Amino acid sequence: MPRKAPVEDYDDSGLEVSRPKTYAAGVPGVTTALRHSFEQMGARRTALTLLRVNQKDGFDCPGCAWPEGDHRHVAEFCENGAKAVAEEATVRRVTRDFFARHSVADLAERSDHWLGQQGRLTEPMVKRAGSDHYEPISWDEAFALLAGELTALDSPDQAVFYTSGRTSNEAAFAYQLFARAFGTNNLPDCSNMCHESSGAALTETIGVGKGSVLLEDLHRADLIFVVGQNPGTNHPRMLSALEKAKKAGARIVAVNPLPEAGLMRFKNPQRPSGVVGRGTPLADRFLQIRLNGDLALFQALNRMLLESDAPNAVDRAFIAAHTTGFEEFAAHVKALDWDDVLEATGLTRAEIAATLGDVLAAERIVVCWAMGLTQHRNAVPTIREIVNFLLLRGNIGKPGAGVCPVRGHSNVQGDRTMGIYEKPAPAFLDALAKEFSFEPPRRHGLDTVNAIRAMRDGKVKVFLGMGGNFVRATPDSSVTEAAMRRCRLTAHVSTKLNRSHAVTGEQALILPTLGRTEQDVQESGPQFVSVEDSMGMVHASRGRLAPASPHLLSEVAIVCRLARAVLGETSIDWAAMERDYDVIRDHVSRVVPGFEDFNARIRRPGGFTLPHPPRDSRRFPTPSGRAVFTVNELEVLRVPEGRLLLQTIRSHDQYNTTVYGLDDRYRGVKAGRRVVFVNPDDLEALGLADGETVDLVSEWTDGVERRAPAFRIVAFPTARGCAAAYFPETNVLVPLDSTAEVSNTPTSKSVVVRLERPDGGAASSTPSQGR
Numbered sequence: 197m198p199r200k201a202p203v204e205d206y207d208d209s210g211l212e213v214s215r216p217k218t219y220a221a222g223v224p225g226v227t228t229a230l231r232h233s234f235e236q237m238g239a240r241r242t243a244l245t246l247l248r249v250n251q252k253d254g255f256d257c258p259g260c261a262w263p264e265g266d267h268r269h270v271a272e273f274c275e276n277g278a279k280a281v282a283e284e285a286t287v288r289r290v291t292r293d294f295f296a297r298h299s300v301a302d303l304a305e306r307s308d309h310w311l312g313q314q315g316r317l318t319e320p321m322v323k324r325a326g327s328d329h330y331e332p333i334s335w336d337e338a339f340a341l342l343a344g345e346l347t348a349l350d351s352p353d354q355a356v357f358y359t360s361g362r363t364s365n366e367a368a369f370a371y372q373l374f375a376r377a378f379g380t381n382n383l384p385d386c387s388n389m390c391h392e393s394s395g396a397a398l399t400e401t402i403g404v405g406k407g408s409v410l411l412e413d414l415h416r417a418d419l420i421f422v423v424g425q426n427p428g429t430n431h432p433r434m435l436s437a438l439e440k441a442k443k444a445g446a447r448i449v450a451v452n453p454l455p456e457a458g459l460m461r462f463k464n465p466q467r468p469s470g471v472v473g474r475g476t477p478l479a480d481r482f483l484q485i486r487l488n489g490d491l492a493l494f495q496a497l498n499r500m501l502l503e504s505d506a507p508n509a510v511d512r513a514f515i516a517a518h519t520t521g522f523e524e525f526a527a528h529v530k531a532l533d534w535d536d537v538l539e540a541t542g543l544t545r546a547e548i549a550a551t552l553g554d555v556l557a558a559e560r561i562v563v564c565w566a567m568g569l570t571q572h573r574n575a576v577p578t579i580r581e582i583v584n585f586l587l588l589r590g591n592i593g594k595p596g597a598g599v600c601p602v603r604g605h606s607n608v609q610g611d612r613t614m615g616i617y618e619k620p621a622p623a624f625l626d627a628l629a630k631e632f633s634f635e636p637p638r639r640h641g642l643d644t645v646n647a648i649r650a651m652r653d654g655k656v657k658v659f660l661g662m663g664g665n666f667v668r669a670t671p672d673s674s675v676t677e678a679a680m681r682r683c684r685l686t687a688h689v690s691t692k693l694n695r696s697h698a699v700t701g702e703q704a705l706i707l708p709t710l711g712r713t714e715q716d717v718q719e720s721g722p723q724f725v726s727v728e729d730s731m732g733m734v735h736a737s738r739g740r741l742a743p744a745s746p747h748l749l750s751e752v753a754i755v756c757r758l759a760r761a762v763l764g765e766t767s768i769d770w771a772a773m774e775r776d777y778d779v780i781r782d783h784v785s786r787v788v789p790g791f792e793d794f795n796a797r798i799r800r801p802g803g804f805t806l807p808h809p810p811r812d813s814r815r816f817p818t819p820s821g822r823a824v825f826t827v828n829e830l831e832v833l834r835v836p837e838g839r840l841l842l843q844t845i846r847s848h849d850q851y852n853t854t855v856y857g858l859d860d861r862y863r864g865v866k867a868g869r870r871v872v873f874v875n876p877d878d879l880e881a882l883g884l885a886d887g888e889t890v891d892l893v894s895e896w897t898d899g900v901e902r903r904a905p906a907f908r909i910v911a912f913p914t915a916r917g918c919a920a921a922y923f924p925e926t927n928v929l930v931p932l933d934s935t936a937e938v939s940n941t942p943t944s945k946s947v948v949v950r951l952e953r954p955d956g957g958a959a960s961s962t963p964s965q966g967r
């Protein structure tokens with residue numbers, strides 16, 4: 197009998213596994229999108245909403261942060277964007293009767309999928325101390341309760357204000373202002389688990405923590421690296437850009453332990469040929485790298501460039517004019533050990549040499565990446581090495597070239613621009629102080645991992661989440677859950693039910709809010725909000741649907757009313773901001789550089805582009821005024837015998853902790869999520885077989901044994917020594933203290949595990965790290 201998992205209410209017994217697909221999208225993508233939409237919204241609402249996604253007068257897709265092109269299709273959405281919209285625009289509702297029927301303990305037993313399927317939250321709810329049920333509460337009472345707990349704290353630093361990445365610029369600005377006026381920089385956000393490593397590496401090396409390319413640059417590139425990213429599932433609209441680049445002659449190199457369908461071939465559903473034809477082959481070269489091998493790969497390429505006789509191998513003029521640190525970097529790279537490179541990457545020297553050929557043939561190179569690079573111990577050095585690579589070739593600050601960290605949540609980049617940051621720059625705080633006549637706190641606040649530690653240790657007593665699903669998205673689930681349960685009060689501003697509402701402090705609040713798709717009407721009339729995409733384009737977003745319930749408040753209204761309840765009358769006019777979001781935008785225009793004349797420019801069709809000095813004029817706002825070459829030590833991550841390196845990833849049917857359905861179409865998985873993908877040769881070496889059920893047991897230096905029970909083994913063409921399984925189910929395996937250097941991001945893509953038969957029989961022999 198397979199062991200039962202702790203949170204499980206769906207039937208996994210129908211789980212089917214077939215061969216992984218070799219192309220993405222096309223007709224199956226469109227039909228899946230429509231099926232989800234009809235199920236959640238019905239036909240009329242589907243037509244009304246999907247036609248408005250990403251149109252110039254419509255709302256910003258709540259899916260990913262990929263930018264919209266200038267020439268928009270009538271249906272500028274993708275399969276997974278449509279699922280994100282359907283999830284929010286669903287006609288299902290969670291009412292007070294629902295909470296009367298289900299105790300909090302009952303909800304804590306439910307799966308992420310079940311919780312999400314219950315529909316939209318409709319009115320504020322409270323769980324009082326000692327009770328195991330949520331009951332209705334008025335908004336005023338809810339704010340009074342929160343205000344009472346916040347003002348009773350010994351210090352403002354005993355509260356934490358988390359943000360997920362869907363929050364609009366306007367709400368984010370008001371929220372950080374409230375936290376700072378209250379007296380703390382405890383503003384952790386999902387970025388801490390996401391692209392924090394990118395921000396840290398880019399700020400240090402080029403002076404701006406954001407990508408340096410626009411959509412046109414991708415279209416004009418000669419060579420595009422897609423590293424540690426699964427765009428077919430997570431950024432499907434990026435495939436159109438890659439297709440366009442290919443048609444213009446670009447080569448694509450995919451670097452990934454998994455042969456992701458979306459990287460191999462793309463059938464564009466918005467073009468007739470994509471519906472019937474074989475589609476466009478995307479990757480010209482697939483480097484099936486081992487997990488965490490990317491620093492070694494790029495360092496090897498850098499060494500080969502420095503040693504190459506090709507006249508264009510290194511852009512000496514650019515290096516002399518715009519960079520610093522070249523000599524130390526070059527000396528370090530020349531000492532690189534090839535055995536280490538081959539062991540770390542699992543690639544052959546011939547594969548790396550052939551890639552060098554692609555590089556030398558290209559004048560304009562873009563490197564794109566996502567979570568495959570950012571969630572490792574050495575994530576920041578890895579991304580710095582990619583910057584070294586581009587600097588060597590003069591590939592930053594010229595058309596068709598640059599760094600492209602592809603962001604996740606649709607406004608995660610904008611939230612940071614608006615000041616959602618636990619380590620704010622002094623200049624930002626100075627501007628806030630001047631604009632609002634108060635003294636913001638200067639000491640750094642808690643990031644996500646440190647917030648969990650502080651709650652665990654009883655140092656933080658009130659948790660407020662602006663969106664997201666903190667309990668489920670964070671590492672070390674049992675530690676995090678215990679940490680949340682120690683709080684006096686946990687409160688969540690949410691659209692949908694999730695596990696964070698079920699794992700609560702002594703008291704808990706659910707504050708239901710409007711989503712992107714809904715009309716936001718305030719005293720001065722209908723409002724719109726704004727977002728910033730992955731390439732620094734800011735544009736407006738207007739919802740059209742009637743709100744899911746008349747009792748919902750916008751995120752802006754919730755922040756402003758809470759601020760008044762907590763702070764009373766101060767120099768900050770919260771009521772004016774709530775009444776008219778133009779007032780917030782006027783403040784932003786005076787506080788955040790690049791937003792001058794915000795209200796006028798946001799009303800232009802398509803919005804505006806934020807300045808990016810390295811991209812725009814090769815000016816590098818680092819302390820030296822130059823781009824910085826860095827020295828990055830290569831440490832090969834060696835896994836003990838009999839163990840595998842596990843990465844925790846998204847299926848095609850989920851949005852982070854929101855599980856839309858139980859299929860992972862491109863990887864050939866149907867009707868189940870508790871699967872672990874393992875290379876057939878590793879299975880053989882371990883004495884295990886496809887179809888067996890095993891526990892995943894993570895081993896870390898702290899000696900604690902973390903276990904995720906009952907996963908079905910799927911033999912899969914992943915790199916040797918590497919395994920993969922879906923999060924959030926596997927978050928229980930990620931140690932809280934295992935984080936990336938500098939960025940403190942949990943190492944969700946490199947967890948050492950052993951596969952254990954439920955009877956306790958461990959894997960028999962050893963998968964070798966060598967080839």
Ligand SMILES: Nc1nc2c(c(=O)[nH]1)N[C@H]1C(S)=C(S)[C@@H](COP(=O)(O)OP(=O)(O)OC[C@H]3O[C@@H](n4cnc5c(=O)[nH]c(N)nc54)[C@H](O)[C@@H]3O)O[C@H]1N2
Binds near residue numbers: 431454605848
């Ligand atoms: N539909 C949908 N869209 C989404 C999301 C979603 O959940 N669903 N989430 C959004 C968010 S918040 C984010 S951050 C993005 C995430 O977008 P991705 O980063 O694409 O998401 P992951 O599923 O984490 O996939 C990581 C990819 O990197 C590869 N990889 C893992 N480790 C390594 C490594 O060491 N080296 C290399 N070279 N490759 C590696 C994996 O095999 C996988 O292909 O997507 C956003 N868009």
Ligand SMILES: Nc1nc2c(c(=O)[nH]1)N[C@H]1C(S)=C(S)[C@@H](COP(=O)(O)OP(=O)(O)OC[C@H]3O[C@@H](n4cnc5c(=O)[nH]c(N)nc54)[C@H](O)[C@@H]3O)O[C@H]1N2
Binds near residue numbers: 391605665
């Ligand atoms: N093991 C592992 N863990 C990971 C990752 C991984 O790859 N592996 N990825 C990490 C990454 S990249 C990220 S970004 C984080 C994500 O962490 P979070 O952003 O905290 O999690 P989400 O699942 O995106 O949050 C979903 C919830 O947001 C709420 N919501 C949705 N839309 C709105 C809205 O418009 N307003 C409000 N107020 N609420 C809304 C809904 O209630 C929904 O249940 O997870 C991280 N965790």
Ligand SMILES: [Mo]
Binds near residue numbers: 386390391604605
């Ligand atoms: Mo993310």
